[in-house]
Amino acid sequence: MIHKKSREDIKRMRHAGHIVALVHKEMKRVIEPGISTKELDSIAYGIIRQNKAQPTFLGYNGFPANICTSINHQVVHGIPAEDVILKEGDIVSVDVGATYAGLVGDSAWTYAVGKIDAELQRLMNATEEALFSAIKQMREGHVLDDVSGAVELTAQREKLGIVRQYGGHGVGRRMHEDPFLFNYKVGDKTVLKQGYAIAIEPMLNLGADEVAVEADNWTVSTVDKKASAHFEHSVLVTDSEPLVLTQLIPDGLT
Ligand code: MG
Ligand code: MG
Secondary structure, eight states: OOOOOOHHHHHHHHHHHHHHHHHHHHHHHHOOTTOBHHHHHHHHHHHHHHTTOEETTTTGGGOOSSEEEEETTEEEOOOOOTTOBOOTTOEEEEEEEEEETTEEEEEEEEEEOSSOOHHHHHHHHHHHHHHHHHHTTOOTTOBHHHHHHHHHHHHHHTTOEEOOSOOEEEOSSSSSEEEEEOSSOOOOOOBOOTTOEEEEOOEEESSOSOEEEOTTSSOEEETTOOOEEEOBEEEEOOSSSOEESSSOOTTOOO
């Protein structure tokens, strides 16, 4: 069942989303060669707690950290660690969830570490573009397949692999609510209605589609070890333009 968000839910989700966006703003500033993913986790935790929110991922199905950090061929769910040090030429996907007054914001971004090669930049640009083309489809009366299809079209045009086993999801009082959102068309004609909030999260690969879970039982990596990028926003269907919930509120929080 898909929950429509009330006015109060939306207010809290924008608040949660603002906090997530504050974390990403800081990630963009601090990510450079030499920093550990554990340091990124600590910084994120500090910002989330300072703003009276909780890190949604901590303890979720037993996840042992505040954020997910996935490097290069790692797709999602990488665990921050002191001995994982970012180096020049890496890309790192940082996934952040914050719960504020019972409602969740969920957003991921892939960052370049120093100078990266052109193929990695192309992968990042295309995955970000896939996200924003999908966001444009989040309008009342459209169907879920329209959103999925926008991601798929961008991936196909750029000849990128599409992660099949993971995708977007409804978001609100829980991080993962109905519906599941594939990053490729599956024929889902579920109609989008005002008040639906969905986390759209294309995960695209420089190589093939296939991914597998590593020995730590969390980190998902590409099987061919080629790089993967991940961009995500939580987005609300309104009576007009889609509203990105995981962005900075211009005048700050009230
Ligand atoms: Mg996420
Ligand atoms: Mg998500």
